[in-house]
Amino acid sequence: MSSRKILSLLLVLMLVGAMVTGCGGEEPAEAPEEPAETEETAEASEEPAEEPEEEIDIDIVVGFGAGGSNDLTARYMAEHMREFGINANVVNMPGGMSTEAAYYVSNQSTDANMFFWGHTGPLLFEPAAGDRGYTIDDFEPIATLASPTFVIGNRQGAPWETLDELIEYIQDNPNDVTFGGQGEGNVRHYIVEQILPPDELDYVFVGLEGGADVALNLTGGHVDVGHLSLAAAVPLHQDGDMTVMVNTQPLTERDELMPEVPNVSEYGIEEGRERHPIALWAVKGTDQELKDRLSNAIREIAEMPELQESFKDMGVVAHYLDADETWDFYMDVNDTMVPDYIEWVEQLD
Amino acid sequence: MAIDTVALSGAVADVFTIQTILFIMMGIVVGISVGAIPGLAHSLPIALVLPFSFILPLAQTMGLLIGTYVGGTYGGSITAIAFGTPGTSGAAATVADGYGLTQMGKGKKALQMGLYASVLGGFFGSFVLIFLVVPIGRMAPSFGPGELTALYMLALSLVVVFSAENPGKGIMSAGIGFFLAIIGRDIITGGLRFTFGIRQMQSGFPLVPLLMGFFALPVIVKEIHEFIKDPDKSGDLGESILDEAKKKEPGLTIKELFKSGKAIGIGSVLGTFLGALPGPGATLASYTSYSVYSQISRDKNYGKGSLDGVAAAEAANNATCGATFIPMLTFGIPGSSIAALMMAALVMEGVPVGPRVVVDHTQVVYTLFILMLMTNPLNLVFGWLLIPVFTKLSKIPAQVLWPIIAIFLVIGTYAYSNMPYHTIIAIVSGFIGYFYKWYKLPDGPLILAFLVTPLFEASFRQALTIARGNYLYFVSSPISIGLWTVTILSIFFFLRRKKEIIEDEE
Numbered sequence: 001m002s003s004r005k006i007l008s009l010l011l012v013l014m015l016v017g018a019m020v021t022g023c024g025g026e027e028p029a030e031a032p033e034e035p036a037e038t039e040e041t042a043e044a045s046e047e048p049a050e051e052p053e054e055e056i057d058i059d060i061v062v063g064f065g066a067g068g069s070n071d072l073t074a075r076y077m078a079e080h081m082r083e084f085g086i087n088a089n090v091v092n093m094p095g096g097m098s099t100e101a102a103y104y105v106s107n108q109s110t111d112a113n114m115f116f117w118g119h120t121g122p123l124l125f126e127p128a129a130g131d132r133g134y135t136i137d138d139f140e141p142i143a144t145l146a147s148p149t150f151v152i153g154n155r156q157g158a159p160w161e162t163l164d165e166l167i168e169y170i171q172d173n174p175n176d177v178t179f180g181g182q183g184e185g186n187v188r189h190y191i192v193e194q195i196l197p198p199d200e201l202d203y204v205f206v207g208l209e210g211g212a213d214v215a216l217n218l219t220g221g222h223v224d225v226g227h228l229s230l231a232a233a234v235p236l237h238q239d240g241d242m243t244v245m246v247n248t249q250p251l252t253e254r255d256e257l258m259p260e261v262p263n264v265s266e267y268g269i270e271e272g273r274e275r276h277p278i279a280l281w282a283v284k285g286t287d288q289e290l291k292d293r294l295s296n297a298i299r300e301i302a303e304m305p306e307l308q309e310s311f312k313d314m315g316v317v318a319h320y321l322d323a324d325e326t327w328d329f330y331m332d333v334n335d336t337m338v339p340d341y342i343e344w345v346e347q348l349d
Numbered sequence: 350m351a352i353d354t355v356a357l358s359g360a361v362a363d364v365f366t367i368q369t370i371l372f373i374m375m376g377i378v379v380g381i382s383v384g385a386i387p388g389l390a391h392s393l394p395i396a397l398v399l400p401f402s403f404i405l406p407l408a409q410t411m412g413l414l415i416g417t418y419v420g421g422t423y424g425g426s427i428t429a430i431a432f433g434t435p436g437t438s439g440a441a442a443t444v445a446d447g448y449g450l451t452q453m454g455k456g457k458k459a460l461q462m463g464l465y466a467s468v469l470g471g472f473f474g475s476f477v478l479i480f481l482v483v484p485i486g487r488m489a490p491s492f493g494p495g496e497l498t499a500l501y502m503l504a505l506s507l508v509v510v511f512s513a514e515n516p517g518k519g520i521m522s523a524g525i526g527f528f529l530a531i532i533g534r535d536i537i538t539g540g541l542r543f544t545f546g547i548r549q550m551q552s553g554f555p556l557v558p559l560l561m562g563f564f565a566l567p568v569i570v571k572e573i574h575e576f577i578k579d580p581d582k583s584g585d586l587g588e589s590i591l592d593e594a595k596k597k598e599p600g601l602t603i604k605e606l607f608k609s610g611k612a613i614g615i616g617s618v619l620g621t622f623l624g625a626l627p628g629p630g631a632t633l634a635s636y637t638s639y640s641v642y643s644q645i646s647r648d649k650n651y652g653k654g655s656l657d658g659v660a661a662a663e664a665a666n667n668a669t670c671g672a673t674f675i676p677m678l679t680f681g682i683p684g685s686s687i688a689a690l691m692m693a694a695l696v697m698e699g700v701p702v703g704p705r706v707v708v709d710h711t712q713v714v715y716t717l718f719i720l721m722l723m724t725n726p727l728n729l730v731f732g733w734l735l736i737p738v739f740t741k742l743s744k745i746p747a748q749v750l751w752p753i754i755a756i757f758l759v760i761g762t763y764a765y766s767n768m769p770y771h772t773i774i775a776i777v778s779g780f781i782g783y784f785y786k787w788y789k790l791p792d793g794p795l796i797l798a799f800l801v802t803p804l805f806e807a808s809f810r811q812a813l814t815i816a817r818g819n820y821l822y823f824v825s826s827p828i829s830i831g832l833w834t835v836t837i838l839s840i841f842f843f844l845r846r847k848k849e850i851i852e853d854e855e
Binding site for chain 1: 395396399400403489490491492493494495534540541548549551552676681682683686689690693696697699701702706767768807811814815817
């Protein structure tokens with residue numbers, strides 16, 4: 001083979017490498033220099049002749065690997081954003097329970113057009129538990145769109161069917177029930193203990209490695225009760241490998257995917273609702289008009305039947321909160337849940 | 350499972366279209382190319398092509414994804430063999446023998462063995478997926494924390510095998526692997542360990558940058574150093590041997606392929622078994638197969654430049670491709686990050702994946718089966734076409750080749766998760782790798798310990814919690830008892846064989 005062919009192949013390989021790096025990377029997209037000239041205001045949108053908005057490129061950084069509910073919700077949102085002239089590139093940056101991604105975005109310049117897709121875990125609970133290099137004050141909310149539903153389910157053949165029966169069973173059979181949760185000492189474990197307080201109920205909690213691990217251990221009968229996402233639980237529930245007892249959705253009581261399953265609040269356990277809906281966050285100081293444009297787009301996306309259907313199939317509630325509502329929601333969690341959580345973590349240590 | 354002929358014919362009609370075949374081919378080419386770039390994990394291109402599921406029909410999307418997956422899994426072996434730099438973590442076990450063969454002037458044979466073993470392993474995994482998906486899938490949940498503890502203990506016992514020649518060095522190597530593995534967050538409680546106040550260390554020591562730096566940088570530094578020291582003497586890889594023989598580099602013979610049949614068979618079986626379980630993945634599968642076969646192989650060059658070594662490792666890592674679908678199709682539980690991506694693509698195509706997918710979406714399942722079967726021969730064709738190219742690439746002058754590999758390494762480790770920190774980790778790992786080469790420490794114990802420690806630790810602690818501190822839990826199921834028995838027998842067998850070898854030598 002001639003050296004020319006070899007060099008051509010090398011060039012192709014380098015191009016492939018560069019393309020992959022570029023596509024998956026965080027290359028700052030060019031910010032519109034004069035967005036105000038072309039961007040529609042709320043008043044202008046009511047006028048009959050709308051000028052097409054200038055296209056913009058943004059990066060949405062997801063703190064988990066591709067394929068999970070965090071990633072998929074971002075991808076669905078990004079896909080629909082194109083209809084509003086927003087070319088959103090989803091970048092996966094897994095690590096540190098999403099804190100790596102949050103830290104990375106918090107250090108970007110305000111004109112980098114890079115946004116963080118995250119929930120109260122990395123934005124409130126993690127920084128409260130220790131120095132993660134950033135706090136929620138480094139960010140400004142744009143809008144909330146997705147609230148994944150989590151559930152508590154029991155293994156096939158368990159001698160209880162409802163949460164009340166489970167509690168009664170634990171009271172009658174101390175140290176008999178094994179609960180499989182998603183990790184230990186984290187906010188999900190904290191939520192489980194709000195629902196089943198260990199100082200009142202004698203059971204064993206085992207921290208497994210995630211929803212898939214919980215599902216496998218429930219199916220295999222290695223644990224009796226488990227905490228996992230509704231999306232992971234539904235097919236197993238339908239096939240009789242497990243039974244979903246209760247959901248912990250914070251924004252709606254029932255989830256359309258399994259409307260027969262009651263919310264934990266219906267048992268009078270309000271503090272058992274998992275308050276971590278996913279929102280889009282900008283670096284503090286980001287251009288207000290850009291934030292408004294994104295928020296308006298997300299508001300319309302939340303109303304799209306196609307998106308709602310896709311979210312429903314994933315066990316995610318499509319629920320729009322604007323920037324102020326998102327901030328208020330997070331601050332409420334910060335004021336009401338985080339101090340208790342920190343106390344709980346310290347007591348674990 | 351009775352065959353649904355209507356669904357099968359629908360699946361055949363979906364797959365055997367020019368568009369679908371083109372997308373499979375595109376996926377394979379992208380997969381092999383990206384897989385061959387050190388550091389670029391093949392999950393990256395799969396994640397990048399995921400958005401196609403919004404616009405393409407299911408067969409084309411899955412053809413593209415599966416092609417990328419299978420091609421990428423094979424592609425990692427190309428640079429492992431040609432340059433001693435694994436393209437993917439799954440190809441790390443191929444480096445010692447593959448690169449050893451290249452340095453002996455047998456790079457073409459090694460590349461061909463890598464390809465044929467990958468394709469045969471891939472076929473085996475695909476057939477098992479098709480015919481045994483339900484029984485094997487139903488077996489996966491039987492592996493709870495107790496059974497997994499026994500399985501990982503079996504894997505850890507392989508450290509003993511790797512440490513055979515010099516137990517002291519082996520233990521030291523494994524110790525470094527243990528230490529690197531426990532850096533970061535406690536996998537159960539989330540507490541921080543050995544982060545030395547460095548924030549990025551909270552995420553731990555990442556596998557891909559570790560492997561890339563560990564294997565590639567010492568080779569790059571050595572080759573560049575040799576070139577600087579004596580530009581005239583520094584030749585191409587294996588060139589001097591070829592020149593002496595005055596003949597064209599020979600390819601793999603049928604006899605050699607058949608001779609390595611046992612290695613391919615063992616690799617395929619182990620790869621399929623470990624691939625079907627959530628957790629182990631291609632890297633552990635290839636290392637396990639490689640080290641298990643080291644106890645069977647009679648090739649004195651095993652570990653230094655043996656076709657058996659390449660065959661055992663490559664068959665295993667490609668056999669995981671089909672097997673990784675098994676827990677997904679039986680329970681809707683993704684057993685690996687790649688399976689999670691495939692599942693995401695199916696969900697985005699409107700196919701809810703779960704235990705009922707085989708019944709409710711039979712045509713989709715058949716489509717996946719046919720796609721898996723089709724990617725292997727196409728992988729063979731494209732791999733076969735690319736082998737002469739990569740054989741020639743290894744003959745590029747050192748002053749051009751090694752800087753280019755170094756650039757790819759930096760690009761790849763950065764692109765792995767877009768973090769500059771990972772490039773630093775690759776460089777630090779390069780120093781560790783150089784230290785290993787300097788003191789002739791075996792790398793197998795480090796890699797095995799690094800891979801297995803977090804899995805073992807998690808399973809062990811979970812099992813102990815579930816058992817309320819009762820250690821008898823670890824031998825409370827037939828699977829656990831079987832695995833502990835195999836562990837004890839294999840260590841006993843190894844020690845006895847070692848004694849026999851020493852006696853023979855005396």
